[in-house]
Amino acid sequence: MGAMTAATLTTPQGDTLSEVTRWRVERLLHAGYDGEAALVLALDREVDLHEAVSLLERGCPPDTALAILF
Secondary structure (H helix, E strand, O other): OOOOOHHHOEOOOOOEOOHHHHHHHHHHHHHOOOHHHHHHHHHOOOOOHHHHHHHHHOOOOHHHHHHHHO
16 A cells, blocks of 8 residues: 555545544554554554554564554
């Protein structure tokens, strides 16, 4: 998945994703996750956003962070 912006976040049905999901994606992108990882993490409400961001802030590579979070 390529670069993602809040304007491009839509469901397959064409509906705009919720404001919360959009905000989560933006935070995860800003933290350093790529677009696909950010979207997957944002959509899974079981994932602790603060922990996901904190892992990268502490130097954890994104792939390792995903393995930890899932």
